[in-house]
Amino acid sequence: MPASIQQLIQQLINGVTIGSFYALVALGYTMVYGVLKLINFAHGDLFMWGAYLGLSGIIVALAVALPAGAWVVLPVMVFVMVIVALAGAVVERVAYRPLRSAGRLAPVISALGVAFVLESLARNVYGASYKTYPTDITPTGGFTFFGNVHISIMQVIVLIVSFVLMAALYLFIQRTRIGTAMRAVSLDHDTSRLMGIDVDRIITIVFLIGPGLGGVTGVIVALYYGSFDFTLGWIYGLKAFIAAILGGIGNIPGAMIGGMLLGVIETLGSGYMSPQWKDVIAYTILILILIFRPTGLLGERVAEKL
Amino acid sequence: MTAMENTITRLRQVPTRWWQIGLLALAILLPLPMGDYYRTVLWRTGLYAMLGLSLNIILGYAGLFQLGHAAFYAVGAYTAGLLNLYLGVPLLLTFPAAVLLAASLGFLITRPILHLRGDYLCIVTIAFGEVVRLILVNNLFGITGGANGLSGIDRPVLFGLVLREPIYHYYLMLIFLIVTIVAVHRLENSRLGRAWMYVREDEVAAEAMGIDTTRVKLLAFVLGSGWAGLAGALYAGKLTVIAPDMAKFLESVIMFCVVVLGGVGSIPGVFVGTIGMVTLPELFRPLKDWRDAWLGIVMVAMMILRPEGLWPSRRVQMEIHAEQATSTD
Numbered sequence: 001m002p003a004s005i006q007q008l009i010q011q012l013i014n015g016v017t018i019g020s021f022y023a024l025v026a027l028g029y030t031m032v033y034g035v036l037k038l039i040n041f042a043h044g045d046l047f048m049w050g051a052y053l054g055l056s057g058i059i060v061a062l063a064v065a066l067p068a069g070a071w072v073v074l075p076v077m078v079f080v081m082v083i084v085a086l087a088g089a090v091v092e093r094v095a096y097r098p099l100r101s102a103g104r105l106a107p108v109i110s111a112l113g114v115a116f117v118l119e120s121l122a123r124n125v126y127g128a129s130y131k132t133y134p135t136d137i138t139p140t141g142g143f144t145f146f147g148n149v150h151i152s153i154m155q156v157i158v159l160i161v162s163f164v165l166m167a168a169l170y171l172f173i174q175r176t177r178i179g180t181a182m183r184a185v186s187l188d189h190d191t192s193r194l195m196g197i198d199v200d201r202i203i204t205i206v207f208l209i210g211p212g213l214g215g216v217t218g219v220i221v222a223l224y225y226g227s228f229d230f231t232l233g234w235i236y237g238l239k240a241f242i243a244a245i246l247g248g249i250g251n252i253p254g255a256m257i258g259g260m261l262l263g264v265i266e267t268l269g270s271g272y273m274s275p276q277w278k279d280v281i282a283y284t285i286l287i288l289i290l291i292f293r294p295t296g297l298l299g300e301r302v303a304e305k306l
Numbered sequence: 307m308t309a310m311e312n313t314i315t316r317l318r319q320v321p322t323r324w325w326q327i328g329l330l331a332l333a334i335l336l337p338l339p340m341g342d343y344y345r346t347v348l349w350r351t352g353l354y355a356m357l358g359l360s361l362n363i364i365l366g367y368a369g370l371f372q373l374g375h376a377a378f379y380a381v382g383a384y385t386a387g388l389l390n391l392y393l394g395v396p397l398l399l400t401f402p403a404a405v406l407l408a409a410s411l412g413f414l415i416t417r418p419i420l421h422l423r424g425d426y427l428c429i430v431t432i433a434f435g436e437v438v439r440l441i442l443v444n445n446l447f448g449i450t451g452g453a454n455g456l457s458g459i460d461r462p463v464l465f466g467l468v469l470r471e472p473i474y475h476y477y478l479m480l481i482f483l484i485v486t487i488v489a490v491h492r493l494e495n496s497r498l499g500r501a502w503m504y505v506r507e508d509e510v511a512a513e514a515m516g517i518d519t520t521r522v523k524l525l526a527f528v529l530g531s532g533w534a535g536l537a538g539a540l541y542a543g544k545l546t547v548i549a550p551d552m553a554k555f556l557e558s559v560i561m562f563c564v565v566v567l568g569g570v571g572s573i574p575g576v577f578v579g580t581i582g583m584v585t586l587p588e589l590f591r592p593l594k595d596w597r598d599a600w601l602g603i604v605m606v607a608m609m610i611l612r613p614e615g616l617w618p619s620r621r622v623q624m625e626i627h628a629e630q631a632t633s634t635d
Contacts, residue, residue: 039425098610104424105371106609109566112559113605120599234555238436241429280440283433290430291418 006148011271012264017155017224019263020162024217025240026247026255027169028210034186034250035206037104041111042091044237045118046084046211050218051228052126053080055133062134072137073223080219081212088211089204097200115233123230132227158224165213166256173252178205186250239266242286248296257297314617330484337476345472347588349544352479353537354584358564358576359490360533365562366571366619367499368526369506371428374435376557378408378531380442382538383548387456388449390542397462401539408535409528416527420520435558442550455549462543475544482540486533491573493529502526503571556598560584563601567608569615571622578617 025047032040057076095114099107142152173179184192185202193199221236222228239262247258262282270278289296337345357379364372382404389400419430445452462469462478469475493499501522504512513519542548551557563583568575582604587597608615614623 039429095606095610102609102613106613108371108425108428109562110606110609113602113609116559116598116602116605118602120596120602124595124599238432242433245429276444277440280437280444283437283440286433287419287430287437290422290426294422294426 003148006146007271009146009149011267013149013151013155015264015267016260017158017263018267019243019260020159021217021221021224021236021259022240022243022262023256023259024162024165024220025214025236026243026259027166027252028214029241029244030247030249030252030255031182031206031210033244034252035182035203036096036100036107038096038107038111039241040096040210041108041237042095042114042118043088043211043214044235044240045115045122045233046088046091047214047218047221047236047240048122048228048230048233049087049118050080050084050215051222051232052122052131052218053083053215054219054222055126055131058134058137062137073219077216077219080215084215084218085208085212088207088214091211092204092207097203115237119230119233122233126230128230130227130229131222133222135226138223138226154224158220161220165216169209169213170252172209178202182206239282242282245286245296246289248298251296251298254296254298261297333480334477337473342472345476347585349472349476349479350588351580351585352476352483353541354560354564355577355580356479356483356486356537356540357534357561358568358580359486359573360530360537361561362530362565362571362573362576363490363493363502363533364526364530365565367494367502367506368523369502369570370523370526371424372431372527372530373428373555373558373562374431374433374438375530375534375561376555377435377438377553378412378534379538379541379557379561380438380548380550380553381411382408382535383542383552384442384450384456384538385535386539386542387459387548390459391456392449397460397539397543398464401536404535404539405532406535408538409532412527412531413524416524416531420523432555432558435553435555439550439553442553450550453550455547455551457547459542459546459548461546469543472544475540478543479540482536487573494571494573498522498525506571559601563605567604567615569618569622572615572617572619575615575617575619579615582616 025044028043028047029040032038032043054076057079058072061072061076091114095110096107099110139153139157142150142155144150173182181192181197181202182205184195184197185199189199192202218232221232240259243258243262244255245258246262247254247256249255262285265285266278266282269281273281337348340348357375361372361375364370364375385404385407386397386400389395389403390397395403415434419427422430442450442455443453450456464474464478467474469478501512501517504515504517505519505522509519512522538552541552560583564576564579566579567582568577568579583601587594587600593600
């Protein structure tokens with residue numbers, strides 16, 4: 001197999017891995033947008049808190065001498081998911097609910113404010129320097145195929161975990177009563193209320209699921225890269241938001257596809273052009289989409305956005 | 307809150323002329339007994355007040371969510387710096403070019419995105435701001451000095467006097483600030499100003515009344531961006547060192563908060579906002595690490611408790627309270 005094709009396959013594998021991170025974070029944006037028509041700027045920082053809490057959790061778990069090794073990560077992930085989910089619900093209760101009827105500008109500013117508080121808190125609590133996860137808990141090694149294409153065990157785990165999470169979320173929203181209620185609320189609050197749906201409760205559930213998923217993603221991202229700092233939330237938050245827009249915001253399969261696509265485009269862009277223009281490529285995609293197709297690839301509600 | 311409102315109402319009964327004379331005298335005399343540090347703090351206050359006034363045209367009058375305003379501030383500074391360093395143009399003479407370039411960029415960037423509404427516009431402006439910053443960092447044209455930026459820019463020279471001390475820069479800023487206030491005040495009450503506010507409140511109705519909404523919104527962006535460019539050039543003259551960090555998102559957010567904290571569309575509000583967002587954090591240096599948290603708390607609390615701002619424009623205040631009275635959801 002020619003080297004150029006091998007390189008392309010390698011880039012695609014890396015791109016899909018990063019793309020699945022974007023997709024998992026994008027789901028949080030898109031779900032909140034679905035029910036509240038609000039860009040939850042704080043979502044990226046909740047995700048970042050997931051990475052920090054995961055770090056603390058792993059250090060504590062290793063200190064109390066749980067059976068060491070990779071399995072220590074699982075209880076930590078559950079812990080992070082619960083804490084970040086609760087944090088998400090608290091943010092909604094404190095910063096967004098009082099603004100439900102206050103137009104569109106006020107909640108956006110409030111969300112930005114929450115993002116600043118969360119980021120500043122993380123920087124002051126954990127310090128501004130890069131944090132490193134213990135390296136001995138992440139499995140090493142991998143598979144090589146097609147001669148020179150390499151996929152690490154970590155990448156395989158990441159891909160499996162993200163697909164399981166996404167499939168679970170999709171089934172939850174399509175098949176359960178709460179999922180149906182969520183879809184109803186995202187179409188129309190008043191009519192949902194007339195149908196006997198407790199809109200506030202559904203919104204709270206959305207703010208539990210989205211950030212919960214984001215928090216777990218934070219742990220996975222930190223494990224995958226090994227180190228991170230407090231800017232993680234802002235960088236991934238904006239990228240994931242771009243992914244959500246790319247797929248059509250408010251649309252759950254759209255967020256997954258958008259995330260994958262953005263990851264692949266970015267990786268190909270930095271592989272074949274130059275890594276320092278990676279972010280510019282992502283922002284340019286965002287700008288072009290909003291100019292030419294504001295509904296995204298799978299979006300439907302046209303009039304809403306213009 | 308009511309006590310504060312009463313005070314404000316009573317203060318409003320003092321004839322405007324007295325106020326103007328008093329404030330002008332205060333602005334001129336205030337820095338005299340101060341040391342260089344506090345003079346610089348005052349200068350920064352003036353700088354951000356100017357940036358706030360420029361953003362107020364876009365965000366306050368026309369109601370367009372610009373969260374990438376710092377990009378134009380950086381473009382102004384870089385225009386001044388590059389013209390001075392490469393072509394030797396005296397700094398004060400670069401000011402018109404800085405304004406012109408920032409305004410043209412404002413035109414080019416915003417023309418294709420004017421049709422976007424509210425929060426979408428907000429996202430695109432963030433993206434544009436980041437693109438401008440990354441272009442400066444990545445040194446696209448090979449002349450911007452990359453992440454380190456430009457240094458060694460000449461001081462402004464006024465009638466043979468080299469403006470070196472902070473006090474000179476303060477008075478230079480004051481002159482430009484007064485010009486800005488007069489201009490913005492006249493704009494506010496002009497035909498264009500009323501058109502902006504009409505567009506802000508109801509774009510469809512404005513269009514039906516024969517207002518060319520595209521042109522009006524574009525003018526807001528062009529004027530606001532150009533003015534931010536002027537502030538950037540003033541910054542370049544004072545600091546003589548400029549870096550891509552000028553265009554970073556935090557700067558745009560600070561400018562945004564300056565306008566929102568004081569009250570969108572209100573000129574005195576911009577000054578109140580500047581004091582809250584720039585001057586106070588500067589004076590409480592030991593708490594510097596918590597400044598972002600403070601910004602955030604102020605943003606959330608303001609939106610919930612007093613969405614019209616601390617010193618609102620009377621028109622906005624009436625609108626917000628009328629809206630709340632009629633809204634049932």
